[in-house]
Amino acid sequence: MENTLNSFQPEKLRKYLATGVSMAVLAAIPFSAGAQDDWPTDTIEVVSHASAGGGTDTTIRMWLEGAREQVDEDVRVVYKLGGGARLAHEYMVQRGPDCHTIMALTQTHLYTIARGNSPIEIDDIQGVARAMSDPSVIVVSSNSPLESYEEVLESSRDQALTWGVTSIGSTAHIGISRWSEAADAEARVVPFGGDGDTLTALRSGAVDITVANASEALDQINEGVFRPLAVLSPERLEDLPNVPSTYEHGHEISVNTTRGYYVHADTSTECVSSIEEFILTGMESERFHNYLSSAGLNPERNIAGAEIWDTQIKEEYQVALKALRKLEMTDR
Known part of the structure; x- marks a missing residue:
């Protein structure tokens, strides 16, 4: 050769x-x-x-x-x-x-x-x-009363939603902290030790909402297990074209x-x-x-x-x- x-x-x-x-x-x-x-x-x-x-x-x-x-x-x-x-x-x-x-x-x-x-x-x-x-997506359980990003913002200004994270100081925790400051919203994080445990807690209703990697959440979104409400990225994602970017609301926080x-x-x-x-x-x-x-x-x-x-x-x-x-x- x-x-x-x-x-x-x-x-x-x-x-x-x-x-x-x-x-x-x-x-x-x-x-x-x-x-x-x-x-x-x-x-x-x-x-x-x-x-x-x-x-x-x-x-x-x-x-x-x-x-x-x-x-x-x-x-x-x-x-x-x-x-x-x-x-x-x-x-x-x-x-x-x-x-x-x-x-x-x-x-x-x-x-x-x-x-x-x-x-x-x-x-x-x-x-x-x-x-x-890998960009992050704000997701809730499919049976959550929250159906849009606007509802997340409104609810977060009345009282803090509970956000599942893997650990204190993790990428998700830091991202949520940055987002809450940009959106003038209240947030309370609850650590679960791992991505799987965090998503299980979301499905069971133990927490209101979480931030998930798009690649890890995509299958469960397509299966109707989770509802995506916004992407923490400058642009919408090709695989989720109907899900708005937080940048569209002036919340310019990218979490990857x-x-x-x-x-x-x-x-x-x-x-x-x-x-x-x-x-x-x-x-x-x-x-x-x-x-x-x-x-x-x-x-x-x-x-x-x-x-x-x-x-x-x-x-x-x-x-x-x-x-x-x-x-x-x-x-x-």
């Missing part, structure tokens, strides 16, 4: 991803090892702060097969669980900018750093690739569950480019596209390279830090 590993330009891929060019076009562009032609020279580790079988782990494995085919060295997933990603951060510090340690990221990492519970700071992170940005990857900020530019290409090539696979599409996520809008993703990480950190200050959950 002809070796095409030296003809790809990483800057071109970042440009295509930033401008939404069809991924079918990207599929025709061969992978290269970027500016560092001999990368990798050791086992590549993809480090997860979350346990095997969960969303973070599944997302890794959906692109890893396609990426693994491009390199000769071994590639393995390493689990560093505990402390809200603190143990994963400690492992990154231990490994240093070694060009072979890739860290999986969700907002949990940002909250832990913002609360001062991590050995690293936000500037110690260099984003390399985004896998998904994002998954992506980063490396130590002192990693060389050449290594960053190589790792970026390695991951993005895996994400070009049919398997990964099908994974996103089955969750109602458009691959072209979700997958992004280092420049876009690193900027987003830093922006989301500042949003999280501001929200945690208002909740008096950090002294930073």
Whole structure:
């Protein structure tokens, strides 16, 4: 087979991803090892702060097969669980900018750093690739008396609705806090420990309302179990075209569950480019596209390279830090 590993330009891929060019076009562009032609020279580790079988782990494995085919060295997933990603951060510090340690990221990492519970700071992170940005939907049970976003606003000004969340300080909790301030609404959060338990509580009527990932709630919305009332996103979602965005009411609060990857900020530019290409090539696979599409996520809008993703990480950190200050959950 002809070796095409030296003809790809990483800057071109970042440009295509930033401008939404069809991924079918990207599929025709061969992978290269970027500016560092001999990368990798050791086992590549993809480090997860979350346990095997969960969303973070599944997302890794959906692109890893396609990426693994491009390199000769071994590639393995390493689990560093505990402390809200603190143990994963400690492992990154231990490994240093070694060009072979890739860290999986969700907002949990940002909250832990913002609360001062991590050995690293936000500037110690260099984003390399985004896998998904899953918008949130405000949902109620199908038997709820609340039938519109306007009714949520009206009810929330009379008294606080109870909102189910996985935990205090979670993405949903912070998002609800930001939304309630923007909408001048009252909200009382009730933690349940997990997404499944939160949705079960909503179905049973233990809470009035919740914020759910669009990908996780879509099937139950289509089945009539949940009623979507608004999306916390600048625009309406393709899969829920009749559900308004909170932005349409002047409540410009975007709440997303994002998954992506980063490396130590002192990693060389050449290594960053190589790792970026390695991951993005895996994400070009049919398997990964099908994974996103089955969750109602458009691959072209979700997958992004280092420049876009690193900027987003830093922006989301500042949003999280501001929200945690208002909740008096950090002294930073």
